Amino acid sequence: xxxxxxxxxxxxxxxxxxxxxxxxxxxxxxxxxxxxxxxxxxxxxxxxxxxxxxxxxxxxxxxxxxxxxxxxxxxxxxxxxxxxxxxxxxxxxxxxxxxxxxxxxxxxxxxxxxxxxxxxxxxxxxxxxxxxxxxxxxxxxxxxxxxxxxxxxxxxxxxxxxxxxxxxxxxxxxxxxxxxxxxxxxxxxxxxxxxxxxxxxxxxxxxxxxxxxxxxxxxxxxxxxxxxxxxxxxxxxxxxxxxxxxxxxxxxxxxxxxxxx
Numbered sequence: 001x002x003x004x005x006x007x008x009x010x011x012x013x014x015x016x017x018x019x020x021x022x023x024x025x026x027x028x029x030x031x032x033x034x035x036x037x038x039x040x041x042x043x044x045x046x047x048x049x050x051x052x053x054x055x056x057x058x059x060x061x062x063x064x065x066x067x068x069x070x071x072x073x074x075x076x077x078x079x080x081x082x083x084x085x086x087x088x089x090x091x092x093x094x095x096x097x098x099x100x101x102x103x104x105x106x107x108x109x110x111x112x113x114x115x116x117x118x119x120x121x122x123x124x125x126x127x128x129x130x131x132x133x134x135x136x137x138x139x140x141x142x143x144x145x146x147x148x149x150x151x152x153x154x155x156x157x158x159x160x161x162x163x164x165x166x167x168x169x170x171x172x173x174x175x176x177x178x179x180x181x182x183x184x185x186x187x188x189x190x191x192x193x194x195x196x197x198x199x200x201x202x203x204x205x206x207x208x209x210x211x212x213x214x215x216x217x218x219x220x221x222x223x224x225x226x227x228x229x230x231x232x233x234x235x236x237x238x239x240x241x242x243x244x245x246x247x248x249x250x251x252x253x254x255x256x257x258x259x260x261x
Contacts, residue, residue, distance in 0.1 A: 009036040013062040016073035018045035026051035028236035039065040087111040094242040095119045098160040109251035117251040121160035123238030130227040134214045138172040141216035149203040149211040157202035170196035
């Protein structure tokens with residue numbers, strides 16, 4: 001398919017297409033003038049129609065259609081099986097699945113020798129900026145805590161965004177004051193100790209989508225940086241940006257490079 005400016009649209013596939021994020025992604029990709037949604041897959045909904053495409057059973061069927069990039073919104077175990085198939089086929093991958101760790105990233109970096117894999121902990125552009133702002137502020141404060149709040153269907157805690165935020169803050173400044181707590185009346189009340197001892201707190205609650213607050217403190221002042229996604233549509237500009245921009249080889253994390261950060 002040609003775009004309005006005469007260039008060829010990128011052929012995109014979506015894995016996990018029957019889930020809420022998958023369906024929203026399919027609609028967003030289908031609406032983008034420079035992307036062409038050509039294949040979707042989800043083993044729970046084979047034969048259904050999503051955004052004008054018949055749902056296939058898996059990654060091999062999507063690759064067989066002929067795709068330039070695949071967006072994976074499955075779960076971590078499924079992504080670990082899907083991504084090597086895309087790497088072997090020379091297909092770019094955009095990964096919205098949480099739960100992939102450093103070992104996974106190293107393996108993917110080695111596997112993607114003729115295409116690229118972009119793992120995105122959070123597709124909301126405001127959340128990417130939130131992490132950058134927290135990283136910039138970190139050297140000027142002595143204490144910090146990260147509170148993330150998500151819907152009650154999220155199975156992992158803390159979120160990938162919260163952990164990535166703490167990692168970036170710890171890299172920017174390893175010198176944080178020690179936690180003064182000597183006794184937790186309720187175990188876990190102080191959250192979990194993340195990178196550099198930065199405390200991470202996870203809330204799971206009905207009615208929420210994805211929210212995060214970073215509170216930094218030093219003598220006589222605090223700084224609060226907060227981002228709220230109140231609808232899953234908030235992630236779609238980032239998904240489209242990633243599908244449009246993923247390129248090169250190896251494995252990268254986050255949208256920062258695509259935003260020029």
